[in-house]
Amino acid sequence: MIKTGNTHSELADKFNRDKKRVEWHDETLWFVRVKRDKAALQIPVWEQLREAASQIKNNVLGNLHNYLVQFEKNAQANGIRIHWAADAKEHNEIVHAIIKKHAINHIIKSKSMLTEECGLNEYLENQGIEVIDTDLGERIVQLAHESPSHIVLPCIHWKKEEIGQLFHQHLGTPHGNADPQFLTAAARTHLREHFLKGRVAITGVNFAVAETGEFVVCTNEGNADLGVQLADVHIACMGIEKIIPQRKHLGVFLRLLARSATGQPITTYSSHFQKPRAGQEMHMVLVDNGRSKRLASDDFRNALKCIRCGACFNTCPVYRRSGGHSYHTAIAGPIGSILAPGFDLKKNSDLPFASTLCGSCTNVCPVKIDIHQQLFKWRQAVVKEGHVDLSKKVVLKFTGFVLSHPLIYKLSGTLGRWVLRNLPVITNTRLNTWYKQREMPPAPKQSFNSWYKQNKRV
Amino acid sequence: MSSREAIxxxxxxxxxxxxxxxxxNFPFTSVNLKDTFIRTLTAIGGRVMDVTSWNEIVDNIKATYSTTSQVVNTIQELSADFGSFQRPSNPHDLKEVTVAIMKGDFGVAENGAIWLTDEAMGNQVLPYICEHLVLVINAENIIPTLHEAYERIGNSTYxxxxxxxxxxxxADIEQSLxxxxxxxxxLLVFMITS
Structure with missing residues (x-):
């Protein structure tokens, strides 16, 4: 079980204390979802693209072994040094060893959810290496000693006034200045110094192409590019599922990625790294960390198709109203809720329940992951493994009993309607979690069943 | 067993x-590629100018950027006015560049993107470190979507x-762009029709 106070619902409760902020958070993310819809509607073949992307990813999962071997061979022929990491620990050690070899204690890093998953920053800092996140949103949460609350919009939970205050403390901007333009310019100046100092640059990877041994990194800010082009060493960190078969498949994914993420037609930079430049060292760390195990599961394998666009976050009514940190894991939102239980079912047993199962996540997913189905299946796994608390267990057992006995079901309906009409005080209490933030509905006098019997025309 | 073998x-x-x-196989609706390209790139913050001669480009660059700008040019046709780029030994030497001028291979109408490779960049850091970027593309080289783009790139290496x-x-601060x-x-893009 998870420590009391740290479950999704408890953390969401905390986030919900500030009603205005929740509304703002909700609206901001919905705004991004609307932009996604507009962008998608402009592409007549959008649904065919989703289907193609899904099929390409299915093909990848069924042939991952050969694609990995092919990628390694081609990348090595291009001059890229390939490393394999079985888990987070090995990934961190590999990265550290490369940095150590160059006797460096300051590195710059662009966005990589994999390094968040592996806890790389903390690991390197414990080894005395300063890590500077160069994506603006990531730098903001880093200065605040927080983790990103969204995979594409890391500081979506921060208000500009708070960022102004944070920059006033750390970058010396004038007190009270909260103008995004001004603050971005201040961050540009601050980070430019680090770019010019950085001799090792770490990036994530959006796609790696087996056929050509190249990999693609997408950003809007240009931070990944500026970092690696100034540095002597480029380390790219990638989960093994990010492989795609051929270069032409990038056409499908790049048409979908940015439109799904933010509603842009494409990110400002989609950089294809095929070889190290003269005098530069280029490394790639291929990380398993549970992925090969997940590959065996018919129920949960599909989550490996994810291209990390964040569309499922923006559309999710639970994410928008509970905030990324309530998911207590590197990747929040619906996709995080089906990934995290695969890492540690016990520790993340609450996350499959952080959903209304409305299915909107599945409908916006550009690679057609059956997210809400998997949430439901994880719930079953959680219950089967005994990771639900007693009250939920009792309620579910009782509900199961009632629903499987028609006569008792009928009687309890009658009883329920009677109680709601005559003794509402029994239901209007804090013990009834449904009553929290809701009014109980007015109860009809008769059930649908009896109404139908009365009114049906034979 | 090594991690590689184990994985x-x-x-x-x-x-x-x-x-x-x-x-x-994704058919595209027939559109005016040039117009779509200009509209899309303008909507994402770029500026596009339709020109018919290199002289026009020179004049526009001179009119747009201050004379004190440090301009770096990698295009031969413009070397008489803006010099020709000498590859520095250290990319850090380019940190003061105000304007960088280079050729793009082709543009994609649907998303406003321009493909360029290291060959056109002079130095790989140049398109990222400069304060203002100027790209010149041939107006004939506008293609509909990324599928045609990858067909065109083919199996070339770079x-x-x-x-x-x-x-x-x-837009990391409260979604303000x-x-x-x-x-x-x-970004200033010249589409040249010769």
Whole structure:
């Protein structure tokens, strides 16, 4: 079980204390979802693209072994040094060893959810290496000693006034200045110094192409590019599922990625790294960390198709109203809720329940992951493994009993309607979690069943 | 057993039955490619100028950027006015560049992106470190979508190839769009019809 106070619902409760902020958070993310819809509607073949992307990813999962071997061979022929990491620990050690070899204690890093998953920053800092996140949103949460609350919009939970205050403390901007333009310019100046100092640059990877041994990194800010082009060493960190078969498949994914993420037609930079430049060292760390195990599961394998666009976050009514940190894991939102239980079912047993199962996540997913189905299946796994608390267990057992006995079901309906009409005080209490933030509905006098019997025309 | 062998054997054991790759056949609705390209790139913060001669480009560059700008040019046709780029030994030497001028291979109408490779960049850091980026593309080289783009790229090799779409930008602070995050603050594209 998870420590009391740290479950999704408890953390969401905390986030919900500030009603205005929740509304703002909700609206901001919905705004991004609307932009996604507009962008998608402009592409007549959008649904065919989703289907193609899904099929390409299915093909990848069924042939991952050969694609990995092919990628390694081609990348090595291009001059890229390939490393394999079985888990987070090995990934961190590999990265550290490369940095150590160059006797460096300051590195710059662009966005990589994999390094968040592996806890790389903390690991390197414990080894005395300063890590500077160069994506603006990531730098903001880093200065605040927080983790990103969204995979594409890391500081979506921060208000500009708070960022102004944070920059006033750390970058010396004038007190009270909260103008995004001004603050971005201040961050540009601050980070430019680090770019010019950085001799090792770490990036994530959006796609790696087996056929050509190249990999693609997408950003809007240009931070990944500026970092690696100034540095002597480029380390790219990638989960093994990010492989795609051929270069032409990038056409499908790049048409979908940015439109799904933010509603842009494409990110400002989609950089294809095929070889190290003269005098530069280029490394790639291929990380398993549970992925090969997940590959065996018919129920949960599909989550490996994810291209990390964040569309499922923006559309999710639970994410928008509970905030990324309530998911207590590197990747929040619906996709995080089906990934995290695969890492540690016990520790993340609450996350499959952080959903209304409305299915909107599945409908916006550009690679057609059956997210809400998997949430439901994880719930079953959680219950089967005994990771639900007693009250939920009792309620579910009782509900199961009632629903499987028609006569008792009928009687309890009658009883329920009677109680709601005559003794509402029994239901209007804090013990009834449904009553929290809701009014109980007015109860009809008769059930649908009896109404139908009365009114049906034979 | 090394991690490599362990991972590969686990993947081999656990991967499902292989499924077919789909055919990529996405017809595009016939549009005016040039207009679509200009509209799309303008909407994402770029500026596009339709020109018919190199002289026009020279005049526009001179009119747009201050005379004190440090201009770096990698295009031969413009070397009489803007010099020709000498590859520096250290990319850090380019940190003061105000304006960088280079050729793009082709533009993609649907997303406003321009493909360029290290060959056209002079130095790979140049399109990212300069304050303002100027790209010149041939007006005939505008293609509909990324599918045609990858057909065109084919199996060519490069050190770095990139789709570049607009000036660098961020909306990380309350979703307010700001142009000029870490890379160029502006992008000016000349579409030349000769």
């Amino acid at each position: 590969l054997s686990a993947v081999k054991k656990n991967q499902p039955v292989e499924s077919e790759l789909p055919e990529l 050190t770095l190839g990139t789709f570049l779409a607009g000036p660098s930008k961020t 700001v142009l000029g995050a870490h890379g160029p603050k502006s």
